[in-house]
Amino acid sequence: MFLHSLYLIAIIVEAITAALAAGRRNMDWVGVCTLGCVTALGGGSVRDVLLGNHPLAWVEHPFYLLITGGTALLTIFISRFLHHLRKLFLFLDAVGLVVFTLIGCNVAITLTMPFIIIIASGMITGCVGGVLRDILCADIPLLFRQELYAVVSALTGLIYTVGLCAGLNNELMMTLAMSSGLALRLMALRFGWGMPKFIYTKNLH
Amino acid sequence: MFLHSLYLIAIIVEAITAALAAGRRNMDWVGVCTLGCVTALGGGSVRDVLLGNHPLAWVEHPFYLLITGGTALLTIFISRFLHHLRKLFLFLDAVGLVVFTLIGCNVAITLTMPFIIIIASGMITGCVGGVLRDILCADIPLLFRQELYAVVSALTGLIYTVGLCAGLNNELMMTLAMSSGLALRLMALRFGWGMPKFIYTKNLH
């Protein structure tokens, strides 16, 4: 129940940040709306398509389409006030990342997937929405340059799944994984931590 | 039967316009052929993958692959004559949009999907092929800047589905939805109507 409330907040936040990304590229309202839906619901959709887990969440609950598309459109009219809330947004985006990750892990656990696929399912759910957003913006995914984004998702999923495997309480592990992931992401944002870059200048051809 | 004939015309037209887009980027014959198939059949494929509706149309009827790939290749040799037919192509492209939309709605209706998913299914079928084409061309999708393209698809699906829900005749609603969608699209092209743009210049980070 608590996770579900957080999920609704997470998809709303993702829709808003995607709408602002659309605005930065001067897209029209159709682009804003599409980018909002795809970013907020795309990670879970790719996960379910890859795992063969039908029906997809938004097909079963079309309400998710309305709320993300509607939020994205609403963002157009409130965008001037959002800049003052940017710290709140970065925080809520971090919450969304760990919530998406835990939901993705849970879906794979319900499907009795092996350990590595549970972690991968969490990471796909947490990270792929933003990758789809960047593909639709014709950019190299921010995920590949961003402050520990994927690492936070991997760590959150690892702590949660290892705890469950060790027979620990589900609520306890969820709280522990969320707070660890959230703490790491906020510290990464605060101190500008990132993964090392790989610079290669030669051509194989 | 009538819808099926229109479907064949629609995938041929989409393959031709995709082949010309490939030519504008100096792609080789492989690119022309691939872009033709993906643009013409991609919308329906994404819809079926998201709805879990197997087998996909072109897997069941591989003939569709041959006709779209073949048309795209043929376009290379007849491209010099096509410019004089550009008004015809814009008209046929609009026909394709509403035909794809109605087929997408019908697929979702057959799967007894909820109302919003029927509309979404029509829009995905009508619009996603062009989005895939633009992704493969490394461009921001034209859909996000184009004259009421997605809006026409949404309106066509809405009129059709609301009419069916109200118990009206299928053929009647199909004709009504097609002519309304077509009229709106042609007027949008004629008068340059588009959705308003969202311009946002700040960075959240």
Add this chain to the structure above:
Amino acid sequence: MFLHSLYLIAIIVEAITAALAAGRRNMDWVGVCTLGCVTALGGGSVRDVLLGNHPLAWVEHPFYLLITGGTALLTIFISRFLHHLRKLFLFLDAVGLVVFTLIGCNVAITLTMPFIIIIASGMITGCVGGVLRDILCADIPLLFRQELYAVVSALTGLIYTVGLCAGLNNELMMTLAMSSGLALRLMALRFGWGMPKFIYTKNLH
């Protein structure tokens, strides 16, 4: 068994070349790892999603995720030595192309797909991994400009499938198709053979 060993070599080679592509765009370690997995396993995944063939290979054998992601990361540390092996890599990449193609054909044959879908399944398995890599790099796919890459895949699948349809021995046809495809690809690389380009400069709009 022999094909499976070649498959492992092929995904390792694809992961290495994808990691170098990531390095050429200054991606961080997350990007290197993701691009390695997606390029090596993406062709087979897209094929299985389109054919509705679950579970996907890497979902059933998560070991594939570890080996491709791990190889991509390892590439960062050995990249300075790889330039001297570039001829070996171009050879192994060609081996990978024909191996992926034959595996894709076999998957479609096992699913009793029609002839054209068998060829398409081989081409998707052989070529789509590189297309996904280029999409994630925000580039126009190299496939659409590359020396007979897709043509080699089509020819390999054709020889193999026609031979099987004619009742010839599986191992014989596999050897024949592999060596023909490999020979054509190596000659194309050696002599710079490519498909003709389609140059079109007008706009339909």
